[in-house]
Structure formats: C-alpha cells, structure tokens
Amino acid sequence: MASPAPAVKTSFTIGTRKSKLALEQTQLVSEALQKTNPGCEFKIFSKETAGDLNTKIALRDFTSKNLWTEELEELMMDGQVDLIVHSLKDVPTVLPDSCTLGPMMPREDSRDVLVVKQGLPYKSLAEIPAGSIVGTSSIRRTAQLARKYPHLKILDVRGNIGTRLAKLDAEDSPYTCIILAAAGLLRLDLGDRITQYLDSSCGMLYAVGQGALGIEIQKDNVVLQEMLNKIGHQETTFACLAERNLLRTLEGGCSAPLGVETEWVQTAEGAKKLRMRSVVVSVDGQQCAEVEIDGDVDSAQSAEAFGVTVARALIEHGAGSILEEIQRQKAAKESVPK
C-alpha cells in the first residue's frame, strides 16, 4: 500500500513585536500573502521584546544589537512561528546561521521627517530658532543635525511613535520638535503630523533599510521562500540589499552614524542604475565622509557588491577614523563599572 502523501502546510503563523506599528506592518504582509495564497491561513503572534520593555537606557548604549529580533528568532527556531515581520532598519546585518531575509515588499517613504510641537508655527528645520530642543535618540540623526543645524540642541526621546508624539506635545515638554521616520507615521495614519520631509537637500539622510519591511524565515524553508518571491519587489529588494551590505562592510552595526539615500535613475541608454548617496558623520558633526555613486545593479549579488563599493569609497573619504573614534568611545563607556 502506498503511504499517504505528506500533508501540505496551509496554516502559517507570523511573529512580530507588539507595537501598533509592528502589528500594522504585519497586517500588510499577511494581506499580501493571503491574496497570493487564497487557500492558506495566516495567523499573527505578537510578543513584547527586550527592546520594547527597556525604555530607560538610550538605545545607542545597548551592547546587544539584537534587542528587537533575538527572542522572535528563538520562537521561529522552536517552530512556534513560521516567519517574522520586522522594520528592516531594526534587523541586524548579520542573522543567525539558520535564518535569512526574504525578498522585500514595496518600500514606504524612506525619508526622515520633522514633526513640530502642536501649536508652534515653524514649517521647517531651517525656521527653528537657535537653542530649541530637538528630540531624537538616534546617533545618525544627532550627528547630521549637529553638522547642518549646530544652533539646535538635541535631547533623547524614547518610546514608540505614539509615546514620542505625546512627549512632544505635552504642555511642559522641553521639545520644540522631534525627528521620526515618515514610514512609521504614514503607516499609522499620522501623516498629518509631518511638518517637513527631510532629505539630502537639507543634509538629512535616512537609516539603512528605513521604510522597508524585513521578512525573516528559516533558510531551509523553500515553501515560504517561494511564497515571499511572489510578494517581493525587486527595486526595493536590491536597494535594501545594497544598503545593508554597505552597513555590514563598515561594521558599525546599528550604532553607526551612517545615512543613506538610494534612488533608481534612468540612464541615456534606457537602463536603470542605483544611485546611492551615503554619509558618515562624527557625533559632534565636525567630521564627515560623503559620497554619491551610481551602480549597475541587476541581481542580489551585484546589489551586495555595490554596497561594498560604496563602503570602500566612504573609507577613502575618511569614514574609517570617524567610526574608529565612535568604537573607542563605546568601549570606554562599557568598561566603566556599573
């Protein structure tokens, strides 16, 4: 007698963090998968991670880089979830051996934005008066602000997006404005809080992977790999692979003051090239390495090679000494007894 055919898996569990944004993003992935796989069922399992629970220590002072991802990866290796949806910019550049990222869905607006406290009249960073306090906990945003807007003061602001907006708007708030990612606000339907979109024209480049989702699976899961191929968007995937390999090559992890801006540009010959602007800035804004390069990118491999090319160019422009100084300061901090 022939043995019965192995049961085909039709129910999948998607793991994610518990924040409103994480759930909203996971819903997007779930809907896309549902549409392309009508016979399957997708459930969402959400969990508060160490990163969500610790709101006191500044993010840049954490020594573990896997605050947002590690616990969910353990659930996946345990078989409790089949895939994980992250904000790509929170995903470390090096994953556990058995895990990988699938193709990426179309990216949301990748820029940073200025959000001015409710009731204040300022329409742009340039209009904010000297001495005003800008809320951000990101070393990348801090360094770029110090470089282009040295008359402004920076103060940490922690918590998820709703919490940060509430801290900004509170009557006794020290903040005149905060800097956030456009993507988070847009996905939460809070686009009306955006005062100004920031980009290279005002000296503010975004984080590697910002605005994109990272869908993590186990390397040997060919079924999910194929399902994700159908919802992936090649231009987003190649741009993000290039950005991530740039960061990986610089080895700065999530604490590197590295900004990027990528766009696909049409060449005279009708082909498309990936244009990447990238900057590494010292925390005080005094030193800076900056490049803009167009790359021939038409595969995952050439995207990753392009990331290395941009990293090398940054090093040639002096990024090495800026990154080394930051590593030195970090090491000094970590050796202070608690």
Ligand SMILES: NCc1[nH]cc(CCC(=O)O)c1CC(=O)O
């Ligand atoms: N580090 C926190 C984080 N991770 C992802 C987003 C927003 C969404 C995105 O960038 O994809 C944010 C908030 C922010 O930086 O404003």
